[in-house]
Amino acid sequence: MPTHHKGSKKEKETLNTFIKMTRASESINHRLSRSLACENLTISQFGIIEALYHLGPQSQRELGAKILKTGGNITLVVDNLEKRNLVSKSKNPNDGRAVIITLTNEGQKFIEKYFPEHLNRIVEEFSVLTSEELTELGRLCKKVGIKENN
Amino acid sequence: MPTHHKGSKKEKETLNTFIKMTRASESINHRLSRSLACENLTISQFGIIEALYHLGPQSQRELGAKILKTGGNITLVVDNLEKRNLVSKSKNPNDGRAVIITLTNEGQKFIEKYFPEHLNRIVEEFSVLTSEELTELGRLCKKVGIKENN
DNA sequence: GAAAGTTTGTTTAATGTTGAACAAATAGTA
DNA sequence: TACTATTTGTTCAACATTAAACAAACTTTC
Numbered sequence: 001m002p003t004h005h006k007g008s009k010k011e012k013e014t015l016n017t018f019i020k021m022t023r024a025s026e027s028i029n030h031r032l033s034r035s036l037a038c039e040n041l042t043i044s045q046f047g048i049i050e051a052l053y054h055l056g057p058q059s060q061r062e063l064g065a066k067i068l069k070t071g072g073n074i075t076l077v078v079d080n081l082e083k084r085n086l087v088s089k090s091k092n093p094n095d096g097r098a099v100i101i102t103l104t105n106e107g108q109k110f111i112e113k114y115f116p117e118h119l120n121r122i123v124e125e126f127s128v129l130t131s132e133e134l135t136e137l138g139r140l141c142k143k144v145g146i147k148e149n150n
Numbered sequence: 151m152p153t154h155h156k157g158s159k160k161e162k163e164t165l166n167t168f169i170k171m172t173r174a175s176e177s178i179n180h181r182l183s184r185s186l187a188c189e190n191l192t193i194s195q196f197g198i199i200e201a202l203y204h205l206g207p208q209s210q211r212e213l214g215a216k217i218l219k220t221g222g223n224i225t226l227v228v229d230n231l232e233k234r235n236l237v238s239k240s241k242n243p244n245d246g247r248a249v250i251i252t253l254t255n256e257g258q259k260f261i262e263k264y265f266p267e268h269l270n271r272i273v274e275e276f277s278v279l280t281s282e283e284l285t286e287l288g289r290l291c292k293k294v295g296i297k298e299n300n
Numbered sequence: 301g302a303a304a305g306t307t308t309g310t311t312t313a314a315t316g317t318t319g320a321a322c323a324a325a326t327a328g329t330a
Numbered sequence: 331t332a333c334t335a336t337t338t339g340t341t342c343a344a345c346a347t348t349a350a351a352c353a354a355a356c357t358t359t360c
Contacts, residue, residue, distance in 0.1 A: 119164075222350095247309070
């Protein structure tokens, strides 16, 4: 017999929404992750390449902020991408601490080949929503996730 | 200079929504995770305890489906909780393969102490939404995440 | 009842992730 | 200039997670 938590109506409603949002996000990302695994890419690696593709060369710190991962992790992910010649590192002449990560030609070709497939899968996942619902979902998620301090 | 992907309006809108949802979910869960770390609990451990608390004793397979984690992982998470005497294992008399996981008294006391704090943090996270927005967000996330086949 | 297939949980190896400690470069301040 | 603090990236140990291989218990089918 289930033991129920006692909570106000507002608390229950919030918890339900939180769980639905987490499950939706995690299950979609999990499915996408399985597809990327066929190309021997992790979600983090893909995130890095995609950020470089859409936003141009960046420091590791910036990339970490984009994909919400730790500095030490970015070091590893970038190193692994570098081993596959998909990205390259170069010194920032204006700041000796920073490293600038850039997509190689090979990386550019790679993302141009696989990004459309990835995008198609995402569109497929969200195809149950009407155009208005899609927009509203985005608005609400942005409103909730706005607290970007860690 | 940023390199932009070419994509239809619908594709761009979908991608934006997907990114906002992922970031919202991950940043909230990340902040919650940091709070739980103070009690030496991982998100997965807390998820297991919470499921047992709200839904009663269950098999590991069921728990895995609840928190969207692999079988091997559940084995480890449950073992770690068992070491801390928060859950216990018992045989299922009707099925020799299955193990039934139950909250111990200690586990019960633990969750009753820390769940309210956890819930408060979640309510806090979602407090930027109106009541109607909260309901609508839940509805949309459920609609998107419904494809629960892995 | 035996054989084949399925489900449940465990083990193992490989890898991702984190937090802390660290070094190097920069910025700020007296 | 020197002194301190901050920022950036790296290294390392600990741990979470996964996929695959496996064993044990069930189910189905003949």
